[in-house]
Amino acid sequence: MVDDAGPVDTSSLTPAxxxxxxPAEVRFADELRRLRQDDTDPVPPGWALSLTAAxxxxxxxxxxxxxxxxxxxxxxxxRALVTLATQRGLLLIGEPGTAKSLLSELLAAAVSxxxxxxxxxxxxxxxxxxxxxxxxxxLVAEGPSRRALVPAxxxxxxxxxxxxxxxxxxxxxxxxxxxVLSLLSERAVAIPELGAPDAMTFARQGFAVIAxxxxxxxxxxxxxxxxxxxxxxxxxxxxxxxxxxxxxxxRESTRLLERSGVTRPVPRDLLEVLVTTFRELRTGxxxxxxSLDSMSTVLSTAEAVSVAHAVGLRGWYLxxxxxxxxxxxxxxxxxxxxxxPDDMARLRRYFDHHGRRSGPAWRSVxxxxxxxx
Numbered sequence: 001m002v003d004d005a006g007p008v009d010t011s012s013l014t015p016a017x018x019x020x021x022x023p024a025e026v027r028f029a030d031e032l033r034r035l036r037q038d039d040t041d042p043v044p045p046g047w048a049l050s051l052t053a054a055x056x057x058x059x060x061x062x063x064x065x066x067x068x069x070x071x072x073x074x075x076x077x078x079r080a081l082v083t084l085a086t087q088r089g090l091l092l093i094g095e096p097g098t099a100k101s102l103l104s105e106l107l108a109a110a111v112s113x114x115x116x117x118x119x120x121x122x123x124x125x126x127x128x129x130x131x132x133x134x135x136x137x138x139l140v141a142e143g144p145s146r147r148a149l150v151p152a153x154x155x156x157x158x159x160x161x162x163x164x165x166x167x168x169x170x171x172x173x174x175x176x177x178x179x180v181l182s183l184l185s186e187r188a189v190a191i192p193e194l195g196a197p198d199a200m201t202f203a204r205q206g207f208a209v210i211a212x213x214x215x216x217x218x219x220x221x222x223x224x225x226x227x228x229x230x231x232x233x234x235x236x237x238x239x240x241x242x243x244x245x246x247x248x249x250x251r252e253s254t255r256l257l258e259r260s261g262v263t264r265p266v267p268r269d270l271l272e273v274l275v276t277t278f279r280e281l282r283t284g285x286x287x288x289x290x291s292l293d294s295m296s297t298v299l300s301t302a303e304a305v306s307v308a309h310a311v312g313l314r315g316w317y318l319x320x321x322x323x324x325x326x327x328x329x330x331x332x333x334x335x336x337x338x339x340x341p342d343d344m345a346r347l348r349r350y351f352d353h354h355g356r357r358s359g360p361a362w363r364s365v366x367x368x369x370x371x372x373x
Contacts, residue, residue: 020259023116024069024109031057031066032113038064044085046161046206047111051081054110058103070103071239071248077103083232084111084163084208089184091169093213094236097300100212101167103236107210108163117153121168127179130154130166131189144193154180155189161206169211170221177227184209184230216298238282238301245301246275253308262316266308266323269361274311274328277350278304286354293349296340307331325364329371336372348372 025032032048035057041050049057058077060068070077083090084107092100108115119130132155138148157164169177183189187203211231213223239245246268254265278299280286310331315323336347351369355362 023114024105025113025115028057028067028069028109032109034064035066046204047085048113049110051078051085054081054107057110058106069106070099071244072099072103072236076234076236077107079232080107080210080234081111083234084210087187087208089209089211089231091211091213091231091233092236093215093233095215095238095300096298097302098236098238099302100214100236101165104165104167104210104212108165111208112162112206114162115165117157117162118165118167119153121166121171123171123173125172125176127176128152130176130179131183132191134193146194146198149191149194154183155201157209158183158187158189158203158207159201161204163206163208163210166209166211168214170213170223172221174221174224177221177223180209181224181227181230184227242275242279245279245304246272248301249275249304249308252305253312256305256309257312257316260309260313262312264312264316264322266312266315267361269359270311270323270325270328270364271308273361273365274304274308274332277332280354281347281350290354292354293346295336295343295346297336297338297343299335303335307335310334325361325366325368326371328365329368333372344372 019026035049035053039050039053041052043050047054055074055077056064056066058070059074060066080090080092080103090107092104094100105115108117119125130152132152133150134144135148135150138145142148151159153164156162166180169180187207189201191199191201239248250265250268250271253271257263257265276287278301281292281295282299284292284294286292311323311327314327314331315321319327332347333344336343348369351366351372355366355369357366
């Protein structure tokens with residue numbers, strides 16, 4: 001179990017139904033509790049669950065009533081858990097929208113019972129946001145002290161023995177990335193402003209780091225060789241099976257619509273048009289082997305879920321009816337027209353040349369294609 005304090009107590013948090021997106025340990029609190037109670041396998045020091053129970057939490061277990069949460073390779077999840085158990089950093093890399101952040105959240109919830117110790121990487125990220133900062137009013141009044149210290153996720157993760165998530169680490173400047181080197185090597189945070197014995201905080205059992213990196217950012221702030229050596233790399237690939245992807249988009253969009261007060265899900269045949277469109281434009285080839293113009297916009301599974309959510313909302317709140325091709329095209333336009341204005345033209349050509357297919361959903365979308373401009 002997690003050190004002396006035990007798993008995170010979620011009872012004092014805002015009820016899940018009042019949050020737009022509760023953390024995994026709140027959304028799946030009942031499953032985590034059942035898995036802990038029934039867990040008879042060896043548990044690594046500082047962990048909330050054994051590796052087998054953590055794998056069941058992420059991948060699902062129908063017999064135990066545990067829902068599947070990540071669609072991907074079970075072997076990938078097992079390797080990730082083994083990496084975390086060795087106290088080595090884990091780096092999840094892949095295309096945008098391949099559920100890297102979701103997987104890191106689920107792993108942190110399973111290992112530590114807490115997925116909220118998160119650093120969001122970016123050009124403005126500083127070492128203060130990674131390690132610690134100061135309450136300057138107390139600092140001026142009392143000088144450097146533990147009371148004036150404001151711990152950031154790395155310091156908290158080490159002192160509490162929990163998993164820290166570092167999202168989009170390669171978006172950080174190189175000097176900020178290199179600030180993580182000593183943390184992963186020495187397993188300690190130096191606080192030179194404090195005198196002994198508080199000048200060093202050493203990592204407790206259970207501390208681990210899960211980072212994510214976007215392959216489209218490769219070359220912007222390339223990680224140093226020294227930092228790469230501190231991580232085990234695992235690539236998260238897009239979903240290969242179209243039926244599995246369709247099921248995922250349907251399940252997740254329905255869940256989001258329910259949280260948005262919409263009781264009517266998007267028709268499955270319309271979702272099939274969405275998933276097919278995204279897959280064909282993503283690969284540059286139709287199911288009939290015809291070549292397509294590639295788009296610069298990322299048409300990921302996560303983006304498909306967002307579009308499906310918007311389609312359902314539009315049909316329900318604007319027309320109080322079932323979603324149709326007009327809702328589909330209107331919501332898809334905002335996804336296509338982002339960085340490159342030519343993408344909208346490519347999308348229009350796709351439906352002009354390849355959208356005349358059988359089925360009422362395809363016919364509805366084809367009839368509304370003029371709304372793409």
